[in-house]
Amino acid sequence: MDLKELSLVNPDEHWYYQSKLWVIRKVVKRFAPSARRYVDVGAGSGFFGRRIPDFESGAHSTCVDPNYEHETEDLGGALLYRKHAPSSSADVYLFIDVLEHVESELALLADYTKPARAGAIFVVTVPAFMSMWSGHDEFLGHFRRYRLYEVTQVLNAAGLEVLKSRYLFGGIFPIAWLVRRIQRGSSTKSSMRTAPRALNAILRTLIVMEHRFPWNRIAGVSAMVVARKP
Numbered sequence: 001m002d003l004k005e006l007s008l009v010n011p012d013e014h015w016y017y018q019s020k021l022w023v024i025r026k027v028v029k030r031f032a033p034s035a036r037r038y039v040d041v042g043a044g045s046g047f048f049g050r051r052i053p054d055f056e057s058g059a060h061s062t063c064v065d066p067n068y069e070h071e072t073e074d075l076g077g078a079l080l081y082r083k084h085a086p087s088s089s090a091d092v093y094l095f096i097d098v099l100e101h102v103e104s105e106l107a108l109l110a111d112y113t114k115p116a117r118a119g120a121i122f123v124v125t126v127p128a129f130m131s132m133w134s135g136h137d138e139f140l141g142h143f144r145r146y147r148l149y150e151v152t153q154v155l156n157a158a159g160l161e162v163l164k165s166r167y168l169f170g171g172i173f174p175i176a177w178l179v180r181r182i183q184r185g186s187s188t189k190s191s192m193r194t195a196p197r198a199l200n201a202i203l204r205t206l207i208v209m210e211h212r213f214p215w216n217r218i219a220g221v222s223a224m225v226v227a228r229k230p
Contacts, residue, residue: 008192011047015203021051023211027226028092032121035091042098062086089117095124100142109158120229122160126151128223134180136191148223160227167220171210176221
């Protein structure tokens with residue numbers, strides 16, 4: 001989770017982060033059921049690196065972000081916060097909304113694909129469709145948004161084998177697209193807001209229901225790709 005949005009919403013409650021957490025947990029369980037070592041790249045608050053591993057089963061997670069003021073640890077050393085990529089390999093690498101923040105995606109990916117062992121899983125999400133570009137992207141420091149095939153091309157160029165790709169949040173895409181088009185050219189600020197409790201619960205339930213079905217390759221607010229190092 002981007003540190004800029006931490007003061008705006010609570011990811012442990014917000015429908016967007018909770019429904020995204022649900023689908024990422026699902027693909028990790030499917031493609032890396034015995035995973036114990038995780039690296040959360042560009043982790044920000046460390047929400048996904050903290051919530052996806054099952055620490056009770058002996059998991060170890062490293063959250064990496066160059067913007068951390070200090071390197072710290074939690075959960076008795078099972079959860080680390082580091083400024084630089086670890087030299088050792090992990091079972092799962094999480095790139096949750098991070099590739100859009102760098103000029104060279106391949107350079108960033110290389111820092112992790114090179115030391116990764118064969119069979120390591122990479123879970124990547126990015127904001128979708130440049131037609132949705134708005135002050136929200138400028139506020140977060142994005143360079144671009146992606147179509148699904150563009151993300152898969154980047155991961156293939158990084159030497160990874162794509163296992164699964166789909167759009168997320170397809171049900172709200174038409175409304176989100178319209179709102180972003182209206183907001184284009186407006187002030188630079190995040191569009192993330194805390195929703196009323198009832199609405200928050202409804203949105204989370206509906207989107208989790210949508211994410212149960214893996215078919216969406218048409219449109220969505222986010223794109224997700226799961227890949228493996230050969």
